[in-house]
Amino acid sequence: MRNLSDIVASVHADLAEHIGGGKVADYIPALSRVDPRRFGLAVVTCTGEHVQAGDANVPFSIQSISKVFTLTLALERVGARLWHRVGREPSGSPFNSIVQLEQEHGVPRNPFINAGALVVTDALLAGRTPKATAAEILAFLRERADDPSVSIDDEVAGSEAQTGFRNASLANFIRAFGNLKNPVAEVLDVYFHQCALSLSCAQLARAGLFLAGDGVDPLTGAVVCRPARARRVKALMMTCGHYDASGEFAFKVGLPGKSGVGGGILAIVPKQAAIAVWSPGLNAAGTSHVGALALERLVERTGWSVF
Amino acid sequence: MRNLSDIVASVHADLAEHIGGGKVADYIPALSRVDPRRFGLAVVTCTGEHVQAGDANVPFSIQSISKVFTLTLALERVGARLWHRVGREPSGSPFNSIVQLEQEHGVPRNPFINAGALVVTDALLAGRTPKATAAEILAFLRERADDPSVSIDDEVAGSEAQTGFRNASLANFIRAFGNLKNPVAEVLDVYFHQCALSLSCAQLARAGLFLAGDGVDPLTGAVVCRPARARRVKALMMTCGHYDASGEFAFKVGLPGKSGVGGGILAIVPKQAAIAVWSPGLNAAGTSHVGALALERLVERTGWSVF
Amino acid sequence: MRNLSDIVASVHADLAEHIGGGKVADYIPALSRVDPRRFGLAVVTCTGEHVQAGDANVPFSIQSISKVFTLTLALERVGARLWHRVGREPSGSPFNSIVQLEQEHGVPRNPFINAGALVVTDALLAGRTPKATAAEILAFLRERADDPSVSIDDEVAGSEAQTGFRNASLANFIRAFGNLKNPVAEVLDVYFHQCALSLSCAQLARAGLFLAGDGVDPLTGAVVCRPARARRVKALMMTCGHYDASGEFAFKVGLPGKSGVGGGILAIVPKQAAIAVWSPGLNAAGTSHVGALALERLVERTGWSVF
């Protein structure tokens, strides 16, 4: 392998012509105002190497990438019982589909579609206040990113709440099947706040590093979860991390990953590194267009595919 | 890691109590007659180590595991154009579901559900006779297994043809959308023969080794396909290899794999080894009950998960 | 035909052995407390004959039967434009299914499934207060029933609101597609009140008589809607009045009808009469078990099938 810095720089440079491609999410004003030409890339290795390019220090809305972190937290909180309430299979459907939920009686296919993430958030709430729960999630991200400046963008959270009819529909639907325990409004409140977490590529890659380290932060030694649990979260990222484009991502990139509608992607290289990319233009599947290309190139040049 | 022989022996021994669990496929007589207490396990490493336990030399019907080999052959024959005719996404549906096929206008979700495998077989046929095509597939398996005694079980092939109404339905359905080029009867003829390929665990693990070797047989140096192609076949095995239980397999085993209704499973450890297990009792998802448990244990003890 | 009084009496008597069959709706306390042995039957003819038997003067919760009246009101209010927002086809799905709504982008299949009824209610609201809208619906029922004592059961309305997660899900889902114009909470408020309308069989048959009269109340001469509109409402009752059991009702009864989960059914004999039956035990399709049998017998003995 060539020097990692060179590879990251070359990937960033090679994609210059693609920057601006795709379509920026426009369902809330705060996301639609983001400059479509932003493109950041950061890698943190288990040996402590930090490499980055472009807008890697600009915070963005991580949106659904937050589901990886809330899943980890919820599994630590309630254990394997969580799997009675949410499945582990690819859905074969878009992120916000409600069809399967009806056919499968309110048990979402996996924790990374919105329905599943709502159940995970409900499990985290567990009778506490939405405020305390959102604070716990934020604290977890700050610790994982080793950076107390990580924050939640209240404007984004507010906008999500005002336009989140589809998520409100999903939450009420799951509640109708008895698979939400807390009031719908409280689950949505936490959910909209976790989606509004704002991190830069550098912070996000750092925050995901414990997954590369099999549940242990390789730079601090902090134990986040058991190795088997970390591997299983990565397995879910591989099979379900990109909704109905998960197969394509596995096929082309070959790493466990999770995308967000803000244009970010977190990918994990087991035992080696965490990668975060960000570029707001989305492809038809709702994944960052340039971000996915960047990961494909990066994996080609590093040989980091798990396959 | 402990000695591989010890691990394989211990996994085999530990599962003694589970042998006989699950339900043997009974849709054709030749499969239903198989002794449910059979249990074989074989590992071949890229360094040439052969380790096995139990009924590892007893041939069994590999059924859908054949799809891995026909996909490799078809990709070499027609190249990436194949992906215009079949997708790369998990289906979220059972192996023989026809629902998505209707919604997606005759383009099967992936090459490992029956509908997709029929399109792959059609691509292989390409105007030749079914006999010649089946012979080519057999020759490929013999070469990959490095064993000219690999054969097709004509009784199984005949039984499949007599009861294969669902596959006949799928094939006619795809044909109605123009996505089969050869006569339905010919495609089914080849398909029923490939499903009737008969290999032992030892042969099957050896035959799959080229995938561990990134497209090159590590023991003979024979080039079967490009490294990127081998990685992509493995990515598909990870996301789609077990129908609507693929997520579960990735979660618990963490290796690319492909199961067959005859009770066999082929799993690949990238860069390291190929594993074949066989035990006829199937779980609800149609995967070998004991076989899946064996792989889970084997991976725990070897640390072979890709995650 | 024998004397109508004799027929009604004989139908009521013959069904004595069936009374108490089926399962009373139990999703809200107010419905579950109703005596399962209640059974009322009322016929009002276009010539002014009133015939009844059993508990025909006991008010019950008409639930979804209210959809016939709100549809009539909304069509008078907004005209045929309503059909841009709701379809006219049988859904082939249960009353509260959300699957089709997703596939058809928030345009409900017909005005008698819950999703469609919510759109109709939204059209009625049209920027007014929920209170004023519910009052208008109540006034319409009182006028149609020619009885100012018709009322809304506030306990039922309140209970619906507390357990109506599925309807809240549907309403949010439709709102996400832009096919509700008023706030979700207001639409649900009116909807839960219209479902809580409380009428006896005698009142309900009287209220539906304008449909038998082609849009004109045959006893007062009041013009409610154009003849073509009345016929079309009846056509929808025939094809869509009983959710995914509409075909069965048409097959066995042969009259346009609308059932409610409170155990009532309103059926219309074009040009001749309106019939209301009530018995709380429901069959698997959510229609009154004894009520459907009673209509079947009544139609056999009167020859009132439209076919």
Place this chain on the structure above:
Amino acid sequence: MRNLSDIVASVHADLAEHIGGGKVADYIPALSRVDPRRFGLAVVTCTGEHVQAGDANVPFSIQSISKVFTLTLALERVGARLWHRVGREPSGSPFNSIVQLEQEHGVPRNPFINAGALVVTDALLAGRTPKATAAEILAFLRERADDPSVSIDDEVAGSEAQTGFRNASLANFIRAFGNLKNPVAEVLDVYFHQCALSLSCAQLARAGLFLAGDGVDPLTGAVVCRPARARRVKALMMTCGHYDASGEFAFKVGLPGKSGVGGGILAIVPKQAAIAVWSPGLNAAGTSHVGALALERLVERTGWSVF
């Protein structure tokens, strides 16, 4: 009501400008060659009045309209047991959809979608030869039409067989669930022949008259089936006669009807008349564009809606 001849003539005249609209079925050559400007209309009343206009004596391929006649025959043959093998509900799906068939385990929703008609044809076959069965169907049509010149178009039947992949798929699918008793090829053989029945509007209206007569041919007194059975066939025509546009037809026309892809429609006015229209251009739902308009006008002017 004005004189029936005048009404029929005026409807025919008024639709002149619409003739040629819609799209002629082109999946087989024999249908695609039909002149799109053909337009015939025939009414036969229970009192023996024959009125017609346009191309009412030109034979056309009645296609799915044949399902009304095979259903009547099969019910006479096997009785109500037929309903264990086919449902009575609108499907809410296109005529050749396979989705519901999977969800409902091989029991088609109703006898008028293709899947259901295949089961009906299978019930008619009952171990006899396809030739004998097709001959029986033809004899029934000749008798009902009171015209021995009614025939089956062998070219059409042959073309259907060559392109009938979707029907072959449906038949194999049902067979996989055990709901066809005869060989798939034999069921398809009869089915393709019944679809190729060739009648003029005049013949078709005459053939359907027994349904208006509650199972008795009002002109000959021949008893075809019990009154209740005739009414139930009409109920099915109302709720299921036009696939996923049945609601629309009931809404606009208000008569039990059955359409065919050859551009014909048979509609029944209970107790009064049978109507046949034919014009080859189809609307999006596969129903004759001009034919449906003609029925709508005819019903407006005669007041023949059942509602």
